[in-house]
Each structure stands twice: as C-alpha cells, then as structure tokens.
Amino acid sequence: MNPVDAFPVLDDTFAEAFPLTAAKVIVTADHPRLAISAARAATGNASSIIGCDAEAGIDCELEPHLTPDGRPGFGLLFFGFSRPALEKALVSRIGQSILTCPTTACYNGLPVDPDKALKVGAQLRFFGDGWQASKKIGNQRFWRIPVMDGEFLVEESFGTTKGVAGGNLILMCRDAAGGLDAAEACAEAMRGVPGVILPFPHGIVRAGSKVGSRYKGLKASTNTEYCPTLGSQVSTKLPPGTAVVYELVADGLDLASLEESTRRGIKAAMDCRSVLKVSAGNYGGKLGPHHLHLRRIAGVDSVHGVARC
Amino acid sequence: MLTLALRHRDPVPLEAECVCPDRLMSMAIADIGRLKVWHGNRQTELAEHFQITGDGSDGRVRVEGDCSRVKMLGSGMASGCLLIAGNAGMHAGARMTGGELIVEGDAGDWAGAEMSGGLIRIGGSAGNLAGAAYRGSVHGMKGGMILVDGDAGDEVGASLRRGIIAVSGRVGDFCGVNAAAGTIVVGGRVGARAGAAMRRATIVTLGPTPELLPTFHVCGTVSPTFLKVLGRHLESHGFSGAEKLRGQFVRSCGDMVSLGKGEILYQAD
Numbered sequence: 001m002n003p004v005d006a007f008p009v010l011d012d013t014f015a016e017a018f019p020l021t022a023a024k025v026i027v028t029a030d031h032p033r034l035a036i037s038a039a040r041a042a043t044g045n046a047s048s049i050i051g052c053d054a055e056a057g058i059d060c061e062l063e064p065h066l067t068p069d070g071r072p073g074f075g076l077l078f079f080g081f082s083r084p085a086l087e088k089a090l091v092s093r094i095g096q097s098i099l100t101c102p103t104t105a106c107y108n109g110l111p112v113d114p115d116k117a118l119k120v121g122a123q124l125r126f127f128g129d130g131w132q133a134s135k136k137i138g139n140q141r142f143w144r145i146p147v148m149d150g151e152f153l154v155e156e157s158f159g160t161t162k163g164v165a166g167g168n169l170i171l172m173c174r175d176a177a178g179g180l181d182a183a184e185a186c187a188e189a190m191r192g193v194p195g196v197i198l199p200f201p202h203g204i205v206r207a208g209s210k211v212g213s214r215y216k217g218l219k220a221s222t223n224t225e226y227c228p229t230l231g232s233q234v235s236t237k238l239p240p241g242t243a244v245v246y247e248l249v250a251d252g253l254d255l256a257s258l259e260e261s262t263r264r265g266i267k268a269a270m271d272c273r274s275v276l277k278v279s280a281g282n283y284g285g286k287l288g289p290h291h292l293h294l295r296r297i298a299g300v301d302s303v304h305g306v307a308r309c
Numbered sequence: 310m311l312t313l314a315l316r317h318r319d320p321v322p323l324e325a326e327c328v329c330p331d332r333l334m335s336m337a338i339a340d341i342g343r344l345k346v347w348h349g350n351r352q353t354e355l356a357e358h359f360q361i362t363g364d365g366s367d368g369r370v371r372v373e374g375d376c377s378r379v380k381m382l383g384s385g386m387a388s389g390c391l392l393i394a395g396n397a398g399m400h401a402g403a404r405m406t407g408g409e410l411i412v413e414g415d416a417g418d419w420a421g422a423e424m425s426g427g428l429i430r431i432g433g434s435a436g437n438l439a440g441a442a443y444r445g446s447v448h449g450m451k452g453g454m455i456l457v458d459g460d461a462g463d464e465v466g467a468s469l470r471r472g473i474i475a476v477s478g479r480v481g482d483f484c485g486v487n488a489a490a491g492t493i494v495v496g497g498r499v500g501a502r503a504g505a506a507m508r509r510a511t512i513v514t515l516g517p518t519p520e521l522l523p524t525f526h527v528c529g530t531v532s533p534t535f536l537k538v539l540g541r542h543l544e545s546h547g548f549s550g551a552e553k554l555r556g557q558f559v560r561s562c563g564d565m566v567s568l569g570k571g572e573i574l575y576q577a578d
Contacts, residue, residue: 068538068541070541071534131570134490137535137538144533150532150533151534153534
C-alpha cells in the first residue's frame with residue numbers, strides 16, 4: 001500500500017440539508033430507566049421523513065436540576081415537514097409512548113411563539129374524559145390528566161423552530177469490523193453536539209437510498225452506487241477495496257450545530273484506519289438550501305486532510 | 310427610581326390608587342405632586358402627603374414610611390416595580406395586571422383582590438381576602454402570583470379563578486371559599502372550612518392536617534408532578550418551604566356541595 005493511501009480521502013463534495021420544523025420535548029420520570037424507555041419509544045420508528053411521520057432522536061440526558069420538575073429526564077428532538085404535521089406526530093407519539101409509561105411527565109423545551117406553537121397538551125387533555133385539570137405556573141399552562149398511577153402532566157403548548165435536517169456523512173471502509181467501529185465512533189462524535197440528533201437506529205444507516213425505483217409506487221430504493229456487492233454490476237462511487245459503507249444522518253436545531261456535528265464526525269472518521277473515503281450525499285443542490293461542504297467544514301483544502309482536520 | 314416619602318401618620322385613610330409605576334413613569338415630579346388623592350372625604354394633592362424625589366422613568370417607584378393607612382397602592386398597575394418599604398394599606402395591588410409589587414411590611418385586607426397578572430410579594434403578613442373577589446363579583450384573582458412570607462387572614466383566595474397564592478405562615482378561615490380554579494399553598498395551619506363550595510381549585514397545606522368539611526372525600530395518597538413544578542417555581546421566587554411540595558400528599562376532593570373537582574392536599578404522615 002502506498003503510504004499516502006493509508007489516509008482516508010475527504011471527498012470534495014457537500015451534504016445537502018434542508019429546513020424542517022423542529023420541536024424539543026423534555027420527558028421526565030421518577031427513575032432514569034423509565035424516562036429512557038419513554039424517550040426511546042417516543043422517538044422510535046422516526047428515522048426518515050420519507051417513510052415516517054417525523055424524524056426524532058434523543059438529544060441529551062438531563063440531570064434532575066435541569067428539568068422542570070426536578071426529576072431525571074431526557075431531551076428529545078422531533079423534526080417534521082410542517083407545524084401541522086409535527087403537531088400530529090407529537091400528539092400521537094407523546095400520547096402513545098410517554099403518557100402510557102409509568103410516572104412520566106412531558107414538557108416543552110423551546111421558547112413558545114403563540115402563533116407558531118404546537119397544541120400538544122391541549123389535545124392530549126381530552127384523554128382525561130372531563131377529569132383533566134389545568135394549572136398555569138408562570139407563563140406556562142399544564143394539563144393534569146388522571147391515569148392509573150396518579151396523573152400525567154403535560155405542557156399545553158410546544159414551541160417550534162426552523163431546524164435543519166439531512167446533514168450526512170458517508171464512510172467507505174476497507175473491512176466490516178473496522179467500518180462499523182468507525183461509524184460508531186463517528187456517530188458518537190456527531191451526537192455529542194447539543195441540539196443535534198442522529199435519527200437512525202444506533203445513529204448509523206446501512207441502507208442508504210436513492211430517489212425512485214424501478215417498481216411503481218416506491219419513492220426510494222437502495223442506493224446501488226454505494227452497495228459494495230454490486231460494484232461490478234452497476235456504476236459505483238466506491239473506491240477499490242471498499243467492503244462496507246455506512247452513512248451518518250444528522251438533524252440539528254440550527255445550521256451551526258449541524259456544521260459542528262459534521263466537523264466532529266469528519267474528524268472522528270478520518271482518524272479511523274478502516275476508512276478509505278469520507279463523502280456525503282446530495283442532490284446536486286436541488287433539494288435544500290444548506291450545503292455543508294466537507295472540506296470547508298473540516299478546514300482542509302486537500303484530499304488527505306487528516307492532519308489539519 | 311422615583312421615591313415617595315410619606316410626610317405624616319394621619320389615621321384618616323388616604324386613597325392613592327394613582328401610585329402606580331406605569332402611570333408615573335412618564336410624568337414630571339410637579340405633575341405627579343398634583344395628582345388627586347382622597348384623604349378621608351376630602352380631595353387633596355399627592356404632594357400634600359408625600360415628599361416626591363427622583364425619576365420614575367425606569368418604571369421603579371419606592372414608597373417610604375408606614376403606609377398602613379394608605380389604600381390602593383399599586384392597584385391596577387400593569388408594569389414596573391413598586392416597592393413599599395414598610396406596611397401597605399387595604400387594596401394594595403388590587404386589580405393589577407402586571408409588574409411587581411413588593412411590600413416589605415404587612416399588607417391590609419384585599420391585597421391583590423381580583424388581580425389578573427403580575428407578582429405581589431408581601432414580606433410580612435397579609436390581611437383578610439387576599440386575592441379575593443369583591444362583593445358582587447363572580448371571580449377573584451384571575452392570574453399572577455401573591456407570595457406572603459408571614460400569615461394571612463380569612464377568605465384568602467375567595468372565588469379564586471386562576472393564579473397562585475402562597476403563604477408561608479398560617480391562614481384564617483374560609484381559605485379558597487367558592488374558588489373556581491387556581492392554586493393556594495399554605496405553609497402553616499389552615500383555618501376552618503377551607504375550600505367551602507370550591508369547584509376546581511387546589512389548596513395545598515404543608516402544615517398540620519387541616520380540619521376538613523364533611524363534604525370533602527379522601528381520594529388516596531399522591532405525589533402530583535405539578536406540585537414539583539410549582540415547587541421549583543416558588544423556589545425560584547425564594548418561597549420558603551417549597552421543597553416540601555415534592556413529598557407525598559393525601560388528596561381530599563370537594564367540595565361535594567358544589568362541582569366537587571377541587572382538592573385539598575395535605576402532607577401524608
């Protein structure tokens with residue numbers, strides 16, 4: 001192996017991100033194990049807006065002194081195409097996955113603009129069948145809904161912001177085990193930025209998709225150009241010797257967070273021996289207004305940017 | 310800051326509803342001094358009773374002297390901060406909609422009556438009918454918060470509609486009578502007939518087990534999450550004893566002579 005080939009290549013391309021409506025939900029419970037169960041359930045099946053009602057993930061763990069009720073909790077981020085769509089998703093997910101979990105409560109985590117607020121507790125309260133009660137504490141209105149272990153507390157309105165979704169990195173790796181290690185390290189680095197989630201399971205995507213399919217009715221299908229097993233049958237974007245490809249997809253509350261997450265992800269990936277090439281997915285600039293140019297974000301201007309990344 | 314120093318301790322009551330930060334902030338001192346106030350049955354000018362100095366354009370007013378015979382201080386205020394460095398007479402902060410009223414001493418009856426917003430902090434004790442409805446009104450306090458470091462008299466939160474009243478000490482009889490909603494927290498003993506005819510409100514007592522009306526029914530022991538949120542809110546305002554709101558409470562529902570969706574929460578043994 002040529003010595004220079006031992007270093008990963010940082011592709012001269014960009015990840016194409018697009019705006020989505022974002023909300024932050026704080027879930028608390030008597031015990032962290034209950035809070036994390038509710039958090040995982042509420043953010044489950046929320047990997048891609050293409051096939052799910054929202055993209056969601058766990059943003060951070062919250063110590064008791066950081067939550068509204070002084071109990072352990074988690075901050076969750078949800079992203080949707082529009083406020084009505086996100087409101088519907090939140091009502092459904094909180095109603096099915098948080099309300100039902102023992103001892104939990106649910107709070108808004110963003111500033112509330114009354115004109116752009118999502119009415120979440122205001123809809124969930126009807127589960128109380130007339131026995132719900134509201135409490136206004138400070139400027140926030142809460143709903144107390146009687147349930148079998150006491151009552152579920154949920155905030156009436158949830159704030160929204162214009163988030164940025166679709167940040168991504170594609171790691172092309174020379175071996176399966178090393179590739180997975182690299183992807184895990186990359187995911188860990190990326191999700192370390194507050195306000196950023198990686199909505200796919202474990203933060204890693206192995207089934208990258210392309211738009212469309214040969215089959216009618218399918219909006220997306222496997223991204224053949226990145227499938228190592230098809231390397232000799234279709235046009236490929238993989239460098240020789242690629243054994244596995246993993247994609248890291250990230251959504252952020254703002255562009256700056258997403259760029260910082262991308263920067264950390266690139267650095268983590270470039271430090272991994274298994275990585276042959278780091279690239280990103282885009283649609284030629286036609287999908288979203290935010291272009292996260294990998295080399296600009298990493299602060300390098302050459303192919304092998306590991307030393308300065 | 311504008312400072313009003315009381316010139317006398319006349320037992321004849323003075324009605325000084327004009328002393329509101331938001332009303333005074335855009336006025337010159339001479340104009341403020343010419344504001345009309347009732348002194349008994351005689352209409353007088355404010356300057357006859359207060360020495361006025363400073364500048365109220367920052368929305369801050371300080372009233373000095375024993376104003377226990379000065380009524381309606383800060384009544385109807387909507388913004389700014391009114392500090393009464395002593396006692397305040399009746400109706401302090403009544404019908405206020407915003408801003409902050411601080412009474413370092415005691416406040417007379419009807420403090421915060423029918424208020425709908427803002428914060429009243431009373432360093433001493435409050436009289437009767439704090440946050441209550443005036444006779445003939447349907448609703449009392451409709452929003453905001455009243456914090457009392459000392460005790461409070463009878464009929465605290467009578468016909469309460471919304472908002473929070475927190476009393477560190479004890480309260481008199483008929484606390485929360487006829488309350489439609491809202492929350493009353495009492496750190497000490499609660500007098501007789503608490504919550505009589507209440508419909509939906511919450512009375513939380515952190516002191517001795519209250520004597521409940523027979524029309525209240527015990528509904529188990531609970532640790533309501535909203536009390537934890539309320540506790541943190543009160544702690545952020547320096548209310549002593551708020552940490553007790555994280556504990557276990559016996560929930561007693563009533564008043565069954567009315568809608569019956571109110572509750573009195575008292576500490577479980």
